[in-house]
Amino acid sequence: MKKIRYSEITPEKIYINRRSFIKSIGIGAGSIAVTSLPFTNSALSKEDDKHTSFKDITTYNNYYEFGTSKSDPYIKSQNFKTNPWNISIEGEVDNPIKISMEEISETLVSEERVLRLRCVEGWSMVIPWMGFSLSKLLSKVTLTSKAKFVKFESVYDPDQMKGQRYPVLNWPYKEGLRIDEAMHPLTTVVTGLYNKKLPNQNGAPLRIFVPWKYGFKSAKAIVKIELVEKMPTSSWMWASPREYGFYSNVNPNVNHPRWSQATERVIGNNIFAPRVKTLMFNGYGEEVANLYAGMDLKKFF
Ligand SMILES: Nc1nc2c(c(=O)[nH]1)N[C@H]1C(S)=C(S)[C@@H](COP(=O)(O)O)O[C@H]1N2
Numbered sequence: 001m002k003k004i005r006y007s008e009i010t011p012e013k014i015y016i017n018r019r020s021f022i023k024s025i026g027i028g029a030g031s032i033a034v035t036s037l038p039f040t041n042s043a044l045s046k047e048d049d050k051h052t053s054f055k056d057i058t059t060y061n062n063y064y065e066f067g068t069s070k071s072d073p074y075i076k077s078q079n080f081k082t083n084p085w086n087i088s089i090e091g092e093v094d095n096p097i098k099i100s101m102e103e104i105s106e107t108l109v110s111e112e113r114v115l116r117l118r119c120v121e122g123w124s125m126v127i128p129w130m131g132f133s134l135s136k137l138l139s140k141v142t143l144t145s146k147a148k149f150v151k152f153e154s155v156y157d158p159d160q161m162k163g164q165r166y167p168v169l170n171w172p173y174k175e176g177l178r179i180d181e182a183m184h185p186l187t188t189v190v191t192g193l194y195n196k197k198l199p200n201q202n203g204a205p206l207r208i209f210v211p212w213k214y215g216f217k218s219a220k221a222i223v224k225i226e227l228v229e230k231m232p233t234s235s236w237m238w239a240s241p242r243e244y245g246f247y248s249n250v251n252p253n254v255n256h257p258r259w260s261q262a263t264e265r266v267i268g269n270n271i272f273a274p275r276v277k278t279l280m281f282n283g284y285g286e287e288v289a290n291l292y293a294g295m296d297l298k299k300f301f
């Protein structure tokens with residue numbers, strides 16, 4: 001059977017249930033070598049059926065620009081101005097561009113993608129995000145042969161973001177991916193959740209989401225995407241290189257120096273409910289493990 005490369009798959013909608021997705025594009029499971037699809041994992045399927053509530057995903061947030069407690073983003077981001085908004089795509093490209101949010105919404109269709117978020121702090125959520133593959137946005141530029149990594153920058157606006165008046169991180173918030181990670185179809189540009197426009201506290205108007213990595217890799221309120229030759233230093237690597245590496249793949253076998261990563265608390269569950277086992281690559285191993293073939297993931301954490 002013909003193998004399908006993920007660049008050939010352009011899903012209208014990515015379903016949490018792999019089989020229904022495969023049926024919808026009319027191919028058998030055996031033909032998929034590397035796919036863009038979320039998984040159905042028996043260990044997590046019960047949990048995955050249960051989406052985290054809209055209330056939890058919009059009131060329990062990490063967004064240090066608005067403060068370091070979980071309720072700060074919800075309370076303090078409500079008047080944040082997200083219009084007009086432009087994103088520059090620059091660096092190792094033949095044709096740097098500055099693109100407006102309007103142009104992005106007019107040219108790239110957002111679809112529902114139910115994907116898991118696993119925070120390095122040891123909690124997780126399953127959210128129906130709205131978005132599209134980052135590769136589609138990057139296809140608006142032509143990469144040079146030196147484009148080996150992608151660097152993301154969140155907005156810097158201490159007038160509106162009071163958390164940026166404190167040197168908790170090296171503002172603006174910076175993140176990075178290897179180019180093959182950035183081009184993987186599961187790497188998502190998020191524009192909404194629960195079929196609504198993205199709330200400010202979740203990174204409006206546009207954020208990145210990398211479901212097999214710890215939540216902090218998924219930078220919010222992006223204004224700059226730079227293609228670079230050298231591995232960028234993320235804000236978390238800058239803050240604590242011993243604790244936060246460049247890769248930050250969800251990995252139950254590599255503990256944070258101060259706590260275990262073997263299990264997680266499912267947000268929305270009863271507080272007495274047992275923690276669940278954390279899965280390698282947050283359960284997306286079938287889709288992404290090949291990106292790290294032969295790498296020592298204890299060394300490249
Ligand atoms: N710009 C920016 N992006 C950020 C953060 C942040 O503080 N600033 N926090 C990260 C962390 S630690 C997590 S777990 C997720 C949380 O996303 P959510 O609030 O939408 O659940 O956003 C990530 N993106």
Ligand SMILES: [Mo]
Pocket residue numbers: 062118119120121214215216
């Ligand atoms: Mo996080």
